Amino acid sequence: MPAAGDEVRVEVVGVFEQRLEALEGEDRQPLLVVRDGTERALRIPISSCEGLAIHVAVEEHVALRPLTHDLAVRLLDKFSATLDRVVIDDVSEGTYYATLYLRAGEGDIALAARPGDAVALALRAEVPIHVTEEVFARAVSSDSDGL
Numbered sequence: 001m002p003a004a005g006d007e008v009r010v011e012v013v014g015v016f017e018q019r020l021e022a023l024e025g026e027d028r029q030p031l032l033v034v035r036d037g038t039e040r041a042l043r044i045p046i047s048s049c050e051g052l053a054i055h056v057a058v059e060e061h062v063a064l065r066p067l068t069h070d071l072a073v074r075l076l077d078k079f080s081a082t083l084d085r086v087v088i089d090d091v092s093e094g095t096y097y098a099t100l101y102l103r104a105g106e107g108d109i110a111l112a113a114r115p116g117d118a119v120a121l122a123l124r125a126e127v128p129i130h131v132t133e134e135v136f137a138r139a140v141s142s143d144s145d146g147l
Contacts, residue, residue, distance in 0.1 A: 008136065009130055011129070012033075014055070015058075031044060032046045034131065043139075045096075047116060050119075053069050053120040054119055054120050058123065069124050081103065082103050083122065087132065089132045089134075097114075098112070098117075098118035
């Protein structure tokens with residue numbers, strides 16, 4: 001499993017809606033906000049479904065039936081795999097990317113994931129969420145461009 005040398009642990013602040021000026025009215029974009037120990041924050045655009053899944057986990061709501069991310073955690077457990085951590089490890093043109101780091105019988109596995117899904121899984125599995133220093137640096141320069 002890759003070393004976490006340039007990774008910074010973050011906590012989920014919450015999911016918020018950002019107003020977007022559309023050509024024919026207004027639209028809203030859910031943003032996942034995470035923050036590190038030095039108060040650097042990252043605003044990550046996500047889908048409304050991911051936003052709901054994260055909000056449910058942050059507020060510790062219990063659904064009557066398992067939601068998709070609850071099911072994924074149960075599947076990992078059933079197949080004797082564990083989620084070790086998630087890392088938001090790339091950003092390009094305002095699109096963020098994440099990797100799930102799993103431990104399974106076959107060894108360590110890294111899987112690409114959308115950041116919203118990765119965070120929703122991490123919250124349910126109670127594992128750390130990290131952001132690479134490079135993503136923080138690139139996000140800061142993007143924010144100055146109006147992201």
